[in-house]
Amino acid sequence: MTGTPAGAEAASRATAAGPFDGPAIETHELRKQFGRIVALAGLTMTVRRGEVFGFLGPNGAGKTTAVKLLLGLSRPTGGEGRVLGSPMGDVATRRRIGYLPELFRYQSWMTAREVLALHCELARLDRVSWHGEIVAALALVGLADRSNDRVETFSKGMQQRLGLAVALLGRPELVVLDEPTSALDPVGRQDVREIIGSLRSRSVTVFLNSHLLTEVERVCDRVAIVDRGRVVAELGMAELLDEGGVRVRVSGLTGAASIAGRFGPTRVEGEWLAVDSITDQRVPALVSELVAHGGFVHAVVPARRTLEERFLSLLGAAPDVAPDVTPDVAPDGGPGGEAGVAVGRSSDPGARP
Amino acid sequence: MNGGAVFVIARLTLREAFRRRLLWALVGLTVLLVAATGWLFGKAAELTPLEGGAQQLVLSQLLVMIAFMFSFVLTMTAAFAAAPAIGPEIENGLLLAVLARPVRRSDVLLGRWVGLAIVLVGYSLAAGYLELAVVALMSGYLPVDPMVAPLYLAAEALVLLTLALVFSTRIAPVASGSIAVVGFGLAWMGGIAGGIGDYLDNDSLRTAGTIAHLILPSDTLWRGAMFALEPPPDVLAAAGAQARIFTVSPFFAGTPPPLTWLAWCAAWIVAALVIGNLLLRRREL
Numbered sequence: 001m002t003g004t005p006a007g008a009e010a011a012s013r014a015t016a017a018g019p020f021d022g023p024a025i026e027t028h029e030l031r032k033q034f035g036r037i038v039a040l041a042g043l044t045m046t047v048r049r050g051e052v053f054g055f056l057g058p059n060g061a062g063k064t065t066a067v068k069l070l071l072g073l074s075r076p077t078g079g080e081g082r083v084l085g086s087p088m089g090d091v092a093t094r095r096r097i098g099y100l101p102e103l104f105r106y107q108s109w110m111t112a113r114e115v116l117a118l119h120c121e122l123a124r125l126d127r128v129s130w131h132g133e134i135v136a137a138l139a140l141v142g143l144a145d146r147s148n149d150r151v152e153t154f155s156k157g158m159q160q161r162l163g164l165a166v167a168l169l170g171r172p173e174l175v176v177l178d179e180p181t182s183a184l185d186p187v188g189r190q191d192v193r194e195i196i197g198s199l200r201s202r203s204v205t206v207f208l209n210s211h212l213l214t215e216v217e218r219v220c221d222r223v224a225i226v227d228r229g230r231v232v233a234e235l236g237m238a239e240l241l242d243e244g245g246v247r248v249r250v251s252g253l254t255g256a257a258s259i260a261g262r263f264g265p266t267r268v269e270g271e272w273l274a275v276d277s278i279t280d281q282r283v284p285a286l287v288s289e290l291v292a293h294g295g296f297v298h299a300v301v302p303a304r305r306t307l308e309e310r311f312l313s314l315l316g317a318a319p320d321v322a323p324d325v326t327p328d329v330a331p332d333g334g335p336g337g338e339a340g341v342a343v344g345r346s347s348d349p350g351a352r353p
Numbered sequence: 354m355n356g357g358a359v360f361v362i363a364r365l366t367l368r369e370a371f372r373r374r375l376l377w378a379l380v381g382l383t384v385l386l387v388a389a390t391g392w393l394f395g396k397a398a399e400l401t402p403l404e405g406g407a408q409q410l411v412l413s414q415l416l417v418m419i420a421f422m423f424s425f426v427l428t429m430t431a432a433f434a435a436a437p438a439i440g441p442e443i444e445n446g447l448l449l450a451v452l453a454r455p456v457r458r459s460d461v462l463l464g465r466w467v468g469l470a471i472v473l474v475g476y477s478l479a480a481g482y483l484e485l486a487v488v489a490l491m492s493g494y495l496p497v498d499p500m501v502a503p504l505y506l507a508a509e510a511l512v513l514l515t516l517a518l519v520f521s522t523r524i525a526p527v528a529s530g531s532i533a534v535v536g537f538g539l540a541w542m543g544g545i546a547g548g549i550g551d552y553l554d555n556d557s558l559r560t561a562g563t564i565a566h567l568i569l570p571s572d573t574l575w576r577g578a579m580f581a582l583e584p585p586p587d588v589l590a591a592a593g594a595q596a597r598i599f600t601v602s603p604f605f606a607g608t609p610p611p612l613t614w615l616a617w618c619a620a621w622i623v624a625a626l627v628i629g630n631l632l633l634r635r636r637e638l
Binding site (some may be wrong): 034068071072073074091092094095097099101103104105106107109110118119121122123124163166 | 357358361365369372373445446447449450451452453454455456457637638
């Protein structure tokens with residue numbers, strides 16, 4: 001329950017990167033003010049090398065401002081940050097970064113190939129490598145057959161694909177994607193997920209700024225959730241979604257809930273028992289106990305929330321969906337078995353009783 | 354500043370001018386202009402009742418007026434080309450992808466300036482020399498310094514290009530273009546005021562002209578172009594009283610601009626680019 005394969009892989013890669021490499025991105029109390037408007041109130045976060053890092057937050061939370069600060073496109077009014085070991089905005093370091101802006105726009109009078117050649121030149125790539133880089137990038141984003149067409153003939157989605165190709169030129173160590181699928185159809189979104197997966201497999205750090213939570217949930221190793229310019233949570237995806245409990249499907253045992261209740265707050269959900277706050281180490285004991293009392297255990301699964309549920313609960317915009325449960329009074333079996341289970345609310349003032 | 358990036362942006366600007374058919378439009382208009390002035394000068398030389406120095410004086414005034422129109426075309430071209438060169442590219446996001454590369458904002462500003470300057474200077478010189486050749490061919494009139502006049506016009510266009518580009522870092526293209534065009538007009542009027550001040554020996558008018566030349570030195574260069582397009586001094590002397598009438602004309606320059614003023618023009622361009630860079634650096638993307 002303490003990590004998905006993706007999360008474990010990222011952790012392993014981060015360790016393998018070694019102490020000399022340091023984090024890909026590190027900010028401390030980064031602040032940005034536009035006149036009296038505070039866009040970032042003090043952003044502190046760390047993005048490890050080789051991980052896919054999701055940067056989430058509601059509209060106006062300061063996500064794009066943070067991205068611009070990291071890339072040196074805007075100057076902070078306070079705090080500090082380092083990207084790939086150099087101060088934010090370091091011109092030489094930008095050679096090692098790929099960037100797809102949220103507001104993507106490329107020279108409409110150029111062909112896709114010419115746009116990529118321009119960025120090869122701006123990124124100071126070796127001229128001998130341009131052809132290979134351009135062909136590979138176009139193929140990766142599915143624009144190989146439109147390489148000689150002018151950008152002005154491209155749909156919005158194709159321009160975003162081109163932007164992604166631009167960001168991938170020169171094998172960057174860090175790829176910053178600001179809402180990379182905003183103009184894409186479901187097929188395009190799937191393609192982007194695959195591209196991010198291939199970047200992960202090459203140990204490229206991906207900083208993904210997105211408000212599409214399902215997208216983030218599928219591809220990210222860790223996330224930071226920002227609200228009003230501050231990080232309100234920064235943790236691994238598994239850690240974020242894991243409720244710290246299990247759901248057990250058990251039959252043939254009256255009083256199963258009472259037995260499970262000794263391991264943690266328990267509620268009955270039809271044939272399932274939801275046991276909260278149980279550690280990984282105690283799960284085998286729970287199963288043994290249920291079996292010892294004559295129960296048939298059909299399934300044991302970790303309890304998880306969706307990212308959306310967790311996101312909303314962290315922002316205080318929705319009830320924390322993990323209810324408080326009194327563990328020891330619920331009788332087993334049937335719909336009526338939930339009698340006596342107390343469901344409370346953690347934070348929402350408008351909660352149901 | 355990164356010379357490589359400046360070069361890339363300058364080349365990009367040149368390619369854009371070709372692709373967007375800016376140069377082709379200018380070439381087409383120039384062919385029309387040259388054909389029309391060739392016909393006009395042929396007729397003027399044929400029909401004028403004057404001869405010798407007096408005829409040369411009339412033809413020179415005609416040429417100066419055409420040069421003034423040409424300088425206005427150059428001003429408009431500079432304004433239209435430079436005003437949308439920076440600001441709109443920030444607003445529509447085009448510069449975000451460029452500036453995320455190892456490229457400084459000063460590289461973009463300077464690259465844009467170099468690219469547009471090559472277009473404008475190249476066009477000014479080509480069209481200017483062609484025009485003078487056609488005038489000489491059709492009317493026989495050869496000004497005092499035909500090789501220098503188009504250089505002054507090109508330099509004047511550079512001043513106005515710089516003005517429009519600097520303002521384009523902070524304000525909308527319509528506004529920055531308008532400032533360049535109106536600035537051209539005001540500087541010209543300031544120059545006329547200064548000329549009248551000289552003629553009448555009036556300090557207020559003279560000072561107004563000096564201030565106008567300091568703020569926007571385009572008229573200094575225009576006066577250099579006018580002087581270069583006038584007849585040689587011996588022809589003016591031969592024209593006698595008729596020549597003196599022209600000295601109060603806004604289309605007459607008695608002397609070429611002093612070297613100090615030409616140095617000020619160069620310094621003004623450099624200073625304006627430095628200010629433009631500061632403005633661009635402080636702009637939020």
